[in-house]
Amino acid sequence: MRLGRISLTAFTWLVAILFVFPVIWMVLTSFKTEADAYTDPPKLFFTPTLEQFAGVFERGFLPYLANSGFVTLISTLAVLLLAIPASYALSISPVKGTSNVLGFFLSTKMLPIVAAIIPLYVISQNLQLLDNVWALIILYTAMNLPLAIWMMRSFFLEVPKEMIEAARVDGAKLPTLLYRVVLPVVAPGIAATALICVIFSWTEFFYAVNLSAARAGTVPVFLSGFITSEGLYWAQLSAAALLASLPVMIIGWIAQNHLVRGLSMGAVK
């Protein structure tokens, strides 16, 4: 029994380290000089430097960061705006055919993105939205919407039915009911959904690399720019990658305190 538990703990640690190692390696490499980054065997002890970060900004990182931030923010807000009423309707007042609608939403995720990229490119071109952040905003909203609706629906389903009825008896009309009674209760679930949308939009590469260039490029597109014909800049790439992942890490860290909060503690019983 005891041996089993120890080996399980050891295994857990092994897996955890395996997963976090690339991240640690990225962080370490970002503080190295390019020369140090290329040594074989790799150097564990070196003189840290910030020159790679300076280099990243010199290469024009900020506009890409701004694009990513703008696209992520607007598309996530749009997703919330559309998904909240949709999932409310699909969970709290379902009608005949609700399950079909849910299946239909999910089916849009079944098509590989690559299969749609040519029509999307042509449409973007016709709408003169190539290399335009709004094309990405529309696509990211559409991309995240089905998942967000499914996620939020599961949170809405947890809302006690009697609490909604109590609010109706208390005189709440639909908007009041939704925004002052239901939403505060499902807030942790909304936060979790928003976080997922932020991560997916922030890290999306395929649409971004095909439909945007210098003007509307996002951070993942910027990162791919380090793979050049002159070779790889490991240290600078690591620094850029670290900068790219920092915002998501920070948001995730802030959000986790809210996420663990009980969903509807004290509402019933």
Add this chain to the structure above:
Amino acid sequence: MAEVVYAGASRIYSGSTPVKAVDQLDLSIADGEFLVLVGPSGSGKSTALRMVAGLEDVDEGEIRIGDRAVTDLPPKDRDIAMVFQSYALYPHMSVAENMGFALKLRGMSKEKVRAKVDEAAAMLDLTKYLDRKPKALSGGQRQRVAMGRAIVREPSVFLMDEPLSNLDAKLRVETRANIAALQRRLSTTTIYVTHDQVEAMTMGDRVAVLKDGLLQQCASPRELYDRPANTFVAGFIGSPAMNLAKLPLSEAGVTLGGFTVPLDRDVLARAGELSEVVVGVRPESLRLVGDGEDGFDLVVELVEELGADAYVHGNAGEGQRIVVRVDGRTPPRLGEKVRVGLRELGELHVFDPQSTKSIAQSSQPQ
């Protein structure tokens, strides 16, 4: 203040086989009355309550509150307040906000809301907890908040859906008395749903017994107990339940064990051609008698000692199970054969075995 009227009100759940959850209910609840809807689960009692609240459609008939037909009005326009079984408090609001929510939605000024909430809180002993969230309250306190939320609105009708079933036994008895007293004080028309017949008997001015969506009987607790309209009510009201047995009927009366219990002539007349009747007798109408006396033999299978009384459960032959209330100090032993007789000849209830309806209750003191 208002009376509530169900006029042939039905609730039909559509489906491959439509189910009448509430079937042509005709019932009026007087202004200020405390009416208890009681029945087993699935009897339609909660549905009937929710029809008044507007949370359930009325498929046939009408519901009136005061002189208004409210059948098609949304809950908020019916001037009712409801207390839910789960309390259904808003977890993100404090006690004061929970109680004042409805008033705030009506556009009442903050000071007025505060005053009303304070008044209700004082009445329910909640003043100390006004700033707490529901999760920081005990079950009993949450229950009182749910009551308070109903009281502050000063509605025409209180609707209560098993408000005590989440409380422990001791608190339930206490709260039962408090709710009854509060209702008398406010004299607000109240409809109260419960499956607990003790709550029904102790709280209601009148009790309406439902089964399968059909009203069985609506009367005062005393009346229900003394003159149940059919075998269902007879078996449902009273704890332990009334003993019911199908017995042969003769010119002289019903034959019970070896002896014949005489019945009134008008009872016999109403029984007419029936060769058998269902006879009901409450456990407290039976007693242990000496060997030679009129009665029947009972093999004791279980003795429930409650202190002052004991209930003897036994087999009277042919699988007929009988419960007898005896003195708690000298109960018979398990397996013992005892002789059981009637306390009073008149304490028999007689029912038609086909229709299950009462032929006569002869429980009037003679």
